[in-house]
Amino acid sequence: MFDLRFYEIWREQVFVEKLINGIGTSVSLMILGGIIGFIFGLALATARGSKIGLLRIPSAAFIESIRNTPLIVQLFFVCFGLPMIFEYRWPFFASALLALCLNFSAYYAEIIRAGFENVEYGQSEAARALGLGKNDILAYIVLPQALAKVYPSLVSQFVFLFLTTGIISEVGVEDLTWAGRYIADRNFRDFEVFIVLTIAYALLSVIFRGVLTATGQLVFPWNREK
Amino acid sequence: MESCVSLTNLNKWFGSFQVLDSINLSISIGEKVVICGPSGSGKSTLIRCVNALEPFQSGSVNVCGISVEKNGRNATDIQRRVGMVFQQFNLFPHLSVLKNCTLAPCRVLGLSDDEAESKAMHYLERVRIPEQASKYPADLSGGQQQRVAIARALTMEPELMLFDEPTSALDPEVVTEVLDTMVDLAETGMTMICVTHEMGFAKQVADRVVFMDEGKIIEIATPEKFFSEPTHERTKFFLSRVLG
Numbered sequence: 288m289f290d291l292r293f294y295e296i297w298r299e300q301v302f303v304e305k306l307i308n309g310i311g312t313s314v315s316l317m318i319l320g321g322i323i324g325f326i327f328g329l330a331l332a333t334a335r336g337s338k339i340g341l342l343r344i345p346s347a348a349f350i351e352s353i354r355n356t357p358l359i360v361q362l363f364f365v366c367f368g369l370p371m372i373f374e375y376r377w378p379f380f381a382s383a384l385l386a387l388c389l390n391f392s393a394y395y396a397e398i399i400r401a402g403f404e405n406v407e408y409g410q411s412e413a414a415r416a417l418g419l420g421k422n423d424i425l426a427y428i429v430l431p432q433a434l435a436k437v438y439p440s441l442v443s444q445f446v447f448l449f450l451t452t453g454i455i456s457e458v459g460v461e462d463l464t465w466a467g468r469y470i471a472d473r474n475f476r477d478f479e480v481f482i483v484l485t486i487a488y489a490l491l492s493v494i495f496r497g498v499l500t501a502t503g504q505l506v507f508p509w510n511r512e513k
Numbered sequence: 514m515e516s517c518v519s520l521t522n523l524n525k526w527f528g529s530f531q532v533l534d535s536i537n538l539s540i541s542i543g544e545k546v547v548i549c550g551p552s553g554s555g556k557s558t559l560i561r562c563v564n565a566l567e568p569f570q571s572g573s574v575n576v577c578g579i580s581v582e583k584n585g586r587n588a589t590d591i592q593r594r595v596g597m598v599f600q601q602f603n604l605f606p607h608l609s610v611l612k613n614c615t616l617a618p619c620r621v622l623g624l625s626d627d628e629a630e631s632k633a634m635h636y637l638e639r640v641r642i643p644e645q646a647s648k649y650p651a652d653l654s655g656g657q658q659q660r661v662a663i664a665r666a667l668t669m670e671p672e673l674m675l676f677d678e679p680t681s682a683l684d685p686e687v688v689t690e691v692l693d694t695m696v697d698l699a700e701t702g703m704t705m706i707c708v709t710h711e712m713g714f715a716k717q718v719a720d721r722v723v724f725m726d727e728g729k730i731i732e733i734a735t736p737e738k739f740f741s742e743p744t745h746e747r748t749k750f751f752l753s754r755v756l757g
Contacts, residue, residue, distance in 0.1 A: 413603035416564060417617035417669060418593030427616060431607045509607050509649045 295476045296483060302470045309466030310487060312380070316462065317449045317495075320384055324391025324448075325441075331396035333425070336403055346396070353393035359454050362386045366458045383455040391448055398440045402433030435507040442499045446492050463487060516575075517542045517673055517704045518563055523572035525558060532558045533569065534728040542672075545705045547715040547736075550725035551751060556708040559725070560675045563706065564595040577672045593621050596666030600678040602658045604650040610637070610661050611646040614668040622669070629668070636664040640694050656687030660694050667698075674698065676707040712755055716740060724748045 296302050334346035353361065365386040370376060377385075406429050414424045434441075453464030461469075463484060471480040503510070518540040525533040532555045540546055548556045561567040562574055565581050565588035574581040577594045581587065605613050614633035618624045624632070637643045640660040642653075650658055659679055666674060676695065680688045692714050699705055699718045709715070715722050715736055722739040724732040724747075732739070732748045740756075743749050 407603075409599065409601055409603040410605065412566060413597075413599060413605070414617075415588070416566060416592055416595075416597040416599075417665070418589050418621040419617055420589060420621075423620045427620070428605060432605075435607060507607070509651065 289478075291479060292476055293479050293483070295474045296470060296479060299470075299474070302474070305461070305466040305469050306463070306483070306487075309461060309463035310491070312461055313449075313452055313463040314491065316380070316384055316387060316455070316460070317445075317452055320387035320391055320452075321445055321448070323384075323388045325395050327388060327392030328395025328399055331392055332399035332403065335396065335400055350393045350396050353390055354397070358386075358390050358451055359457060361390055362454060362458060365389070379455075379458050379460050383458060383460045387448075387452060387455070394444055394448065395441065398437050398444060399433060401440075402435075402437035403429060405436050406432045431507075435510040438503045438507060438510070442496060442503065445499060446496050449492060449495060450488060515542050516540065517544070517577060518706070519573075519575040520559075520563070521573045521575075523559075523562065523569055523574060525555075525562065525567065525569040532728050533562065536572070536728075536730055538723065538730065538733070540704065540706065542704055543702050544720045545699050545718050546707070546721050546723060547719040548706065548708045548723045548725060549710060549712075549715065549751070549755075550731075554725040555728040556725050557677050560597075560677055560706055560708055563673075564597055564675055565591045566597075589621075593617075593669060594671055595673045595675060596669055596671035597675045598659070598662050598666055598677065598679045600681050602650070602655070602662045602682070604658055604662055604665070606650050609647055609649055610642070610653070613650065613661060614665045617665075618668050632670075633664065633668045636667040637661070639667070639697070640664045654687060655683045656690045659683060659691045663691075663694055663698070673704045673706070676705065676709065678708050678710070680709065680711055710755060712740070724751065726751075 296306075331346045331350060334342040335350065337343050362383065366379065366382040370382075410428055410432065411424050414428045419427070452462065456462050456465035456468065459465075467480050467484040471477045474480075516539050518538070520536050520538045523533055523536040524531065536559060548559065550556050558567055562569050562581075563576055565574075565585050568585050569583055571583075576591050579587065579590055579594075581591055605616070608616065611630060611633055614636065615626065615629035618629040618632060619626060634643055634646065637646055640663050642657055642660055642664075645653055645657060645661070650661065653661065679695070680691050683691060688711070692711060695705075695707070695714065696718055707714070707719075719736050721733055722736050723730055724739070724743075724745075726747050732743065732745050734743070739748075740752065743752060
């Protein structure tokens with residue numbers, strides 16, 4: 288009978304510290320990446336819906352190239368490829384954050400674009416009939432309704448993307464996945480370590496989902512089921 | 514009498530289909546005009562050309578002393594002076610009733626929030642729903658929503674009001690509350706163009722009734738004359754259908 292030895296994780300203080308730091312790194316990367324990626328995504332979605340080809344075509348090309356390539360390739364490209372050309376050295380955390388932001392932005396952009404397309408035409412027409420200009424119509428009428436419509440999808444995407452962030456441990460960012468491997472490499476208790484990681488990721492996902500859903504109810508109070 | 518709207522030889526096509534065919538119509542300040550006709554006759558398109566929601570190909574449209582450009586480049590100059598009420602209300606679902614009314618006055622006319630709010634409350638009282646000001650549109654009945662839409666347009670203090678079948682999407686029992694609001698508005702001297710099938714409203718309020726078919730104006734007459742002695746066969750046929 289296989290005997291479970293979770294204490295092999297707790298008994299070394301350095302293991303516990305790595306786990307806690309890992310959670311901090313994963314969560315802060317996700318929050319930063321989520322917010323910056325969302326802002327990029329918003330810009331991309333607007334550009335992709337634009338009538339100006341100079342905005343629309345590059346943004347569509349960017350979105351499609353991100354959505355049709357693996358995150359790990361994008362990550363290596365940003366961490367090792369780009370620095371060769373532009374001759375910069377960033378800490379791995381920053382490179383990983385950039386890669387995640389670029390990746391998230393493409394997925395968010397597509398969801399937000401779906402939201403734009405789902406706002407009834409009558410809404411912008413009524414706004415025009417009141418004399419509102421294009422920018423006001425976008426900012427005050429179309430955008431809030433578009434975001435409200437796709438908010439649940441944005442939350443799901445956020446949580447899904449959180450679960451893919453473990454890949455950044457490949458470039459040496461000491462996130463939660465990296466901490467798990469660090470511990471398992473030293474105490475050989477892979478089963479216990481990855482059970483703990485599984486529970487940690489699941490809990491964090493549930494917390495993210497809960498917080499984001501509650502935030503949505505505050506931000507979009509009209510958007511409730513009747 | 515000074516004219517508020519003047520359409521001269523207005524033509525519009527959707528592709529190869531001509532929706533408006535040589536329309537000539539002049540409407541004086543303070544006048545109430547009801548436009549009726551079978552569906553697809555171009556009534557809605559006509560009033561949408563008046564507030565520059567639709568571009569047109571030839572002819573001229575002059576509204577409130579401004580000549581509307583065919584490509585709609587000066588559309589917002591017209592739209593801030595002309596209020597419009599739609600068949601489907603088109604209230605902004607994410608804004609409270611009060612915000613629905615104050616957004617355009619704040620953004621377009623540059624009013625302060627306080628000024629816009631007191632103006633909006635004034636018009637919400639006029640349409641008799643000030644108590645709903647803090648609610649969202651989804652919490653209101655159809656008739657109430659349409660009255661908010663009227664108040665929203667009025668808060669811009671337009672020189673002309675357009676109504677595009679304002680009661681067609683309403684339950685029969687709330688049609689009257691919207692029509693009463695429109696009658697009240699007419700009594701204040703507002704210039705109004707209404708596309709509607711409510712013949713009772715036309716009789717009560719209209720100075721002139723315009724009958725359209727296949728993109729043309731077939732007949733223009735005072736309501737007394739229009740309903741009692743229509744001159745064209747097409748008008749007689751339409752009236753026999755509508756009045757039953």
